[in-house]
Amino acid sequence: MSYQTDNRNMVPHEGKYFAMIVCWLLGNGCLFSWNSMLTIEDYYVYLFPKYHPTRVLTLVYQPFAVATIAILAYREAKINTRVRNLTGYTLFFLSSLAIIILDVATSGKGGIGVFIGICIVSGVFGVADGHVQGGMVGDLSLMCPEFIQSFLAGLAASGALTSGLRLITKAAFENSQDGLRKGAMLFFSISSFFELLCVLLYAFVFPKLPIVKYYRAKAASEGATTVTADLAAGGIQTHNNQGAEEDLKLSERLTNRQLLWQNIDYAIDVFLIYVLTLSIFPGFLSEDTGSHSLGS
Secondary structure, eight states, X not given: OOOOOSXXXXXXXXXXXXXXXXXXXXXXXXXXXXXXXXXXXXXXXXXXXXXXXXXXXXXXXXXXXXXXXXXXXXXGGGSOHHHHHHHHHXXXXXXXXXXXXXXXXXXXXXXHHHHHHHHHHHHHHHHHXXXXXXXXXXXXXXXOHHHHHXXXXXHHHHHHHHHHHHHHHHHHHTTSTTHHXXXXXHHHHHHHHHHHHHHHIIIIIGGGSHHHHHHHHHHHHTTOOTTHHHHHHTTOOOOOOOHHHHHHHHHHSOOHHHHHHHTHHHHHXXXXXXXXXXXXXXXXXXXXXXXXXXXX
């Protein structure tokens, strides 16, 4: 199947609103698992009172996320975007499932071995986030603004959804035996299902939408090589350009250092926000605020 994009002013609108919904769900999936882990940390404080899980899990997660996204950003022009994003969502699914398996296998008991297992899962969450969040932002940046807006709205909504779900589980299991554990397992059961949904949506639904095919074909025609697998998944056969044209496009591409210096103000902003966030969240907010009238 070939896809014609000669008239680039005629953007197909078929599937646009459905694609926006899918983007919102995919954005939600980038943080749903990690937010679930943060939201049930009262359960981990109960299981591991001596190991400060509210602080340690974040400090395990963040270096893996930063290192992964740094490596992938450095090699972004040569990376298969489809494989990158599917790897991220699949890792989120398997890690969320691993939390449930670990808890069931140990009958909800604590101990240093179980805590190390939780820390490993937290690190895998960081690797998954480094794959999928940067990959999806780069992928959607080649398309219409509404897609990336929906994706970022989904990222923001994941925190609100997990907080709302936490209120429901606290109320539902407050008076039941082993209520903390039941709430935690419900969280990660929902998280596992949602991450599996994201894998299926990105793998089989999103690449076949007409408007998505259009933008990816347009990106390929302008020299992007990272969308080839996505085009194939949508049933679009790409044609190689002449070697001279490809060499010209590659020679015109700015180096990573040039791109960094062009955007150094954004880079500094991101770094300062990152330092500020790690300085207060989540350990300080979870452990040092004392006792209040609202209780837990």
